[in-house]
Amino acid sequence: MIAYRIFPWLFITCLCVCICSYGQPGTRSEKLLLDNGWRFHLGDIPFPVIRGNSESYNASKAGNAGGAAAVKYDDSQWRVLNLPHDWAVESDVDSSANVAQGYRKRGFGWYRRSFTLDSTDKGKNLELQFEGIATHATVWVNGQVVRYSWSAYNSFYIDISAIARYGKEKNQIAVRVDADAMEGWWYEGAGIYRHTWLVKRPPLHISTDGVFAQPIKTADGSWLIPAEVTLENTGNKSAAPQVNIAVYDKYGKQVTSAQANATVDVLDKAVVKLNLHVNNPELWNIxxxxxxxxxxxxxANGSNDQVTTKCGFRTIRFDADSGFYLNDKHVKIQGVCNHIDHVGVGTAMPDALWAFRIQKLKELGANGYRCSHNPPSSILLDLCDSLGMVVMDENRNFNTSPEYLAQLEWMVRRDRNHPAIVLWSVFNEEPIQGSPVGYEMVRRMSKIVKRLDTSRPVTAAMSGGFFEPVNVSQAVDVMGFNYEIKGYDRFHKEHPTQPMTSSEDASGVMVRGEYVTDKTKHTLDSYDTQFPSWAATHRVAWKAIAERQWMAGCFVWTGFDYHGEPTPYTWPTVNSNFGIMDICGFPKAAYYIHQSQWIPNKNVLHLIPHWNWPADSIGKPIKVMALSNADNVKLLLNGKLIGEKKNDLYEMVSWEVPYKPGKLEAIGYKNGKEVSRYVVETTGVPAQLQLIPYKDTLKNDGQDVTPITVQVLDAAGRPVPTANNHITFEIKGAGNIIGLGNGNPNSHEPEKGNQQSLFNGLAQVIVQSQPGAEGVLTITAKAEGLQPATISIPFKKVPAVAAVQ
Known part of the structure; x- marks a missing residue:
């Protein structure tokens, strides 16, 4: 048995869940958003050819970058935009482009941004922070190369204190992005797709990601936070600071504190360690x-720096005999894997859209999230902390060279304070996983992880090779299986002391609202019958986990559909079909299958298919499936009993019903009592549009968004599940449409603009507020021959986001 205990702090750099702070009262630090007002050029800009001696000499000097990286380059004709930005999702799909990237051409792009610094900023530590650029990037500041980035998924921080300019003289940032470079076999987007920041701090300050406080439960049952604070001194004299840490409960009451003294030499760092004791804390759990x-x-020296973070008190334990324990309570991990894109916005995900997605997963019954196959945006981890979702955090590049080990180290340093994280994954499905080379590489990577965090186990998502004489499973703490159901029992028998989990599961495929598999039309039925050769249905995969107590749980591939990696079809299919929900977040049948299995205290009942079949279907058998956790399910058609069957929680229950228009009704029973009822009716023709916003209000900070569901109703007000009308949207007020979609994996309609067709009754439009918005945002949907729909969403006044002007 291997036990791990972890209760880390939450270090947050998000807009939506404001838990980490700079610039609190009494501090001199400021963290300023740098997202707005960038200039963008799509395509590469060659550097000028240099041949002369003088030109060669001058070009090699600091600050003399040429071409679009030059300080005085004329970018006045470039497009002005706000970040996050993904230029790939703005383009049309193209059959000649990479299938894995969703048939979207990526290429190169340039960004430029200028800003000024007040003379009072002289002497401060000034840091640029880029949370993510897809894929490779070169960054210049004031004509000097300051950073090369070799991963789309790692943040990087640039100290510009030495080269900054003050007063009226502008500072110029230039970024060249190479999005032809690929790290994955899925849609990765293109551009500066995560937030950017300018952080101003005193010369003596807390380093970025420099607070590490991990509550642990000691042998005598008491709680201790052995905190570490990394200090940095970019000033011109040595400092002797005092470090004070205080912990507050959810009511704002201080529960403990500690102080320590330190010495930090000029242009040096120091790590200060403090112990904080907490009595009887409330525990973090799902x-x-x-x-x-x-x-x-x-x-120190008359100034101070302050950082506010969060922590959660809990224990975790992976047991080889009985699975996963949270606070010594057995928990089956009911997890999902996900990529980082959404319809309409691609990888440029607003923070509030992340909140929408995590909430949808919680409603599904998921309690676990695997970051596939890369470190996520920090907001995702913040949300998992605050909403109760355990996380497998995953490294992107399997490589033990210094550059890539530094990427792994960055991930652990940034993320180790999150109580949600329970596993570090060092790779996914590497061909050398069953070899001594793979073993040696993971042995070294695991050492890096455990030098920074000993509280969580290391795993790797293996798709084979784990029965070889020397393989990666021997270098990890928890064995992770990808689609290897057949290997569960043998591995457990041969390695009875090693904990096990399914790191990637199922890969069943279906298309929302389709009930016939037709290869010529690229459709997949929703009865959970279709899966690739390496995979299994949702029902088979979960049964294999649920019936083996020693399996800690699973992470289903995937929670949401995503751009790219279309399977089993390729062109004209452009999106995946693996999702429990489609790319908009609309539930598929798999959603109700898992809800039935994952939420035992909720009475779940859902019927498929719809009951709008053409006239020539009358009398022909239609497969009807009840997705439920009831003991028994009764089915009626137009009040006439079709039959009652005992439900199988793994397989569900189904009937062959001769089609007749009308009302199909299911009734669920537990212990002989009715607990649930669900009705599917034959509807009339489309008559009117309906708009349903996910949120009733929008913050006026220019960051908040809400997805809006678009559907068609018949004259009786019933949703028409087969409607595919083309919709045009009009928007009034201080807001913008930032994306549209409908969940159709075969759709080639633009995801930007103001038009979108319904797909099997549904579409989605995503709107965002503008800074300082007042009044309401009004959205109108129109379609030929249908009554239009209009909704108004009030703006909620909130403090403006501190930003670089």
Whole structure:
């Protein structure tokens, strides 16, 4: 048995869940959003050819970058936009482009941004932060190369204190992005697709990702936070700071504190260690994810720096005989894997859209999230902390060279404070996983992880090779299986002391609202019958996990459909079909299958298919499937009993019903009592549009978004599940449409603009507020021959986001 205990802090750099802070009262630090007002050029811009001696000499000097990286380059004709930005999702699909990238051409792009610094900023530590650029990037500041980035998924931080300019003289950032470079076999987007920041701090300050506080439960049952604070001194004299840490409960009451002194030499770092004791804290768990606030203050030479983070108190344990334990309570991990894109916005995901997606997964009954196959945006981890979702955090590049080990180290440093994270994954499905080379590489990567965090186990998502004499499974703590159901029992028998989980599961494929598999039309039925050769249906895969107590759980591939990797079809199919939900977040039948299996205290009942079949279907058998956790399900058609069957929680229950228009009704029973009822009716023709916003209000910070569901109703007000009308949208007020979609994996309609067709009754439009918006945002949907729909979403006044002007 291997036990792990982890209760880390939450270090947050998000807009939506404001838990980490810079610039609190009494501090001099400021964290300013740098997303707005960038200039963008699609395509590469060659550097000028240099031949002369003088030109060669000058071009090699600091600050003399040429071409579009030059300080005085004329970018006045470039497009002005706000980040996050993904230029790939703005383009049309193209059959000649890479199938894995969703048939979207990527190429190269340039970004430029200028800003000024007040003379009072002289002497401060100034840092640019880029949370993510797809894929490779070169960054210049004031004509100097300051960073090369070799991963789309790693943040990087640039100290510009030495080269900054003050007063009226502008500072110029130039970024060249190479999005032809690929790290994955899925849609990766293109451009600066995550947030950017400018951080101003005192010369003596807390380093970025420099607070590490991990509550642990000691042998005597008490709780201890052995905190580490990394300090940095970019000033011109040595400092002797005092470090103060205080912990506050959810009511704002201080529960403990500690102080320590340190010395930090000029242009040097120091790590300060403090122990904080906490009595009887409330525990973080899936049902009640209680977070504590931690304030770290560093004072010296008349100035101070302060960082506010969060922590959660809990224990985790992976047991080879009985699975996963959270706070010594057995929990089956009911997880999902996901990529990082959404319809309409691609990888340029607003924070509020991440919140929408995690909420949808919680409603599904998921309690686990695998970051596939890369470190996520920090907002995702913040949300998992605050909403109660355990996480497998995953490294992207399997490589033990210094550059790539630094990427792994960055991931652990940034993310190790999150109580949600329970596993570190060092790779996914590497061909050398069953070899001594793979073993040696993972042995070294695991050492890097455990030098930074000993509280969580290391795993790797293996798709084979784990029965070879020397293989990666021997270098990890928890064995991770990808689609290897047949290997579960043998591995457990041969390695009875090693904990096991399914790191990637199922890969069943279906298309929302389709009930016939037709290869000529690229459709897949929704009865959970279709899966690739390596995979299994949702029902078979979950049964294999549920019936083996020693399997910690699973991470289903995937929670949502995503751009790219179309399977089993290729062109004209452009999106995946693996999702439990489609790319908009609309549930497929798999959603109700898993809900039935994953939420035992909720009475779940759902019927498929719809009951709108053409006239020539009358009398022909239609497969009707009830997705439920009831003991028994009764089915009636137009009040006439079709039959009652005992439900199988793994297989569900179905009937062959001769089609007749009318009302199909299911009734669920537990212990002989009716607990659920679901009705599917034959509807009339489309008559009117309906708009349903996910949120009733929008914050006026220019960051908030809400998806809006678009559907068609018949004259009786019933949704028409077969409607495919073309919709035009009009928007009034201080907001914008930032994306559209309909969940159709074969759709080639633009995801930007103001038009979209319904697919099997549904479409989605995503709107975003503008900074300082007042009044309401009004959205109108129109379609030929249908009554239009209009909704108004009020703006909620909130403090403006601190930003670089």
């Amino acid at each position: 049902e009640s994810p209680v977070l504590y606030t931690v304030k770290t203050v560093v004072t």
